[in-house]
Amino acid sequence: MNVKEIKELIELLKGNEITELEIEREGVKIKLKKGSGNIVTTQVVPAPQPAMHQVAAAAAPAAKKEEKPAEKKIDGVTINSPMVGTFYKAPAPDAAAFVKEGDVVSEGKTVCIIEAMKLMNEIKSEVKGKIIKILVENGQPVEFGQPLFLVEPA
Numbered sequence: 001m002n003v004k005e006i007k008e009l010i011e012l013l014k015g016n017e018i019t020e021l022e023i024e025r026e027g028v029k030i031k032l033k034k035g036s037g038n039i040v041t042t043q044v045v046p047a048p049q050p051a052m053h054q055v056a057a058a059a060a061p062a063a064k065k066e067e068k069p070a071e072k073k074i075d076g077v078t079i080n081s082p083m084v085g086t087f088y089k090a091p092a093p094d095a096a097a098f099v100k101e102g103d104v105v106s107e108g109k110t111v112c113i114i115e116a117m118k119l120m121n122e123i124k125s126e127v128k129g130k131i132i133k134i135l136v137e138n139g140q141p142v143e144f145g146q147p148l149f150l151v152e153p154a
Contacts, residue, residue, distance in 0.1 A: 006030065009144075012083070016117050021084075025145050076132050078147035079125055085116035087148065089138045103131045104154065111149060114142065129153040 013021055013032050021032045081087070089097040089112055099111050105125045114121045133150040136142055 018117075023144055076129070076150045076152045077127055078135075079111060079123070079127070079149040079151060081114060081142045081144060081146045081148055082123065083114055083116050083121065084144050085114040085121070085142060087136045087138065087140050087142045088113040088115065088120075089134070099131050099134075099149075101131050101134055105129065105131060105151070123148070125149075125151070127151050127153055 009021060009023070009030070009032060012018070013034050019034045023030050089099075091098070091113060098113075099105060099109075105111060106128050107125055109125045110122045111125050111131075112123050114123055129151040131149055132152050135147050135150060142148065
């Protein structure tokens with residue numbers, strides 16, 4: 001997580017009725033809390049790493065899974081949520097979805113809407129390619145950075 005993303009989160013917090021926001025990503029946990037007068041305090045803490053014995057215990061079940069027939073691995077890039085909100089596939093409940101699995105998208109094409117604080121935010125593709133999989137359901141809450149679509153780059 002870079003400084004620009006943290007500043008954007010602070011501005012989001014200042015501009016809304018949210019009083020506290022906690023995000024864990026890339027091994028870093030960030031907690032933002034709004035006090036009186038719109039003052040935002042920031043706490044950045046390294047995310048806890050599992051103890052070695054927990055890692056070894058977790059590796060054992062993984063070995064058992066490999067004995068089963070391997071599922072087909074899908075390669076591609078993801079389109080991630082730039083914010084916390086509610087995911088919508090279409091601009092209206094009775095409208096067609098922006099994209100469906102198998103569609104080819106170009107850079108800048110709207111792929112979904114994320115509602116945050118009663119604002120509808122169009123999410124655009126940052127990559128040209130074919131939608132392999134839609135990873136979230138319509139109306140499902142999504143987190144910042146959560147993968148929404150799996151795309152096979154063209």
